[in-house]
Amino acid sequence: MKQEYKEYWQSFTDNPLEGRNHIVSSVCPQVFGLYAVKLSVLLVLIGGVQKSGLAGSHIRGESHLLLVGDPGTAKSQFLKFSAKLMPRSVLTSGVGSTSAGLTVTAVKDGSEWQLEAGALVLADGGLCCIDELGSIRSHDKASIHEAMEQQTISVAKVSGIGM
Numbered sequence: 001m002k003q004e005y006k007e008y009w010q011s012f013t014d015n016p017l018e019g020r021n022h023i024v025s026s027v028c029p030q031v032f033g034l035y036a037v038k039l040s041v042l043l044v045l046i047g048g049v050q051k052s053g054l055a056g057s058h059i060r061g062e063s064h065l066l067l068v069g070d071p072g073t074a075k076s077q078f079l080k081f082s083a084k085l086m087p088r089s090v091l092t093s094g095v096g097s098t099s100a101g102l103t104v105t106a107v108k109d110g111s112e113w114q115l116e117a118g119a120l121v122l123a124d125g126g127l128c129c130i131d132e133l134g135s136i137r138s139h140d141k142a143s144i145h146e147a148m149e150q151q152t153i154s155v156a157k158v159s160g161i162g163m
């Protein structure tokens with residue numbers, strides 16, 4: 001693989017942007033044009049590098065991408081392509097999604113409580129694609145802010161309520 005990488009870029013030493021454009025055009029090939037969107041999707045799929053500062057600050061390496069556009073502009077096509085390409089990915093729709101379905105929910109199984117993972121937990125270390133994000137209720141959107149900003153999901157422990 002490393003040799004193929006070197007050979008590929010050696011063939012574009014005179015014009016590396018042509019090599020980049022060749023790779024970008026292979027992203028979601030069923031969609032014509034939209035090279036800026038394809039490059040953005042590719043950069044999200046590749047990811048970044050986490051950095052930790054000396055003072056204990058932490059900069060996450062993952063970036064988020066919000067695709068906004070008119071109906072029929074291939075937003076869902078990009079999500080489906082990305083979800084198929086990434087080995088650990090979850091594709092969900094915002095229509096009818098709740099904070100429990102996106103993060104985690106507690107389910108009573110007999111006399112015991114169990115946690116069931118939502119879309120964001122299942123996509124940990126991978127890619128979570130949420131189509132129709134505008135359809136999620138505002139209080140349910142608030143639950144995914146922590147996951148996006150802090151890369152964590154908190155679960156409140158409830159005790160003494162008829163358990």
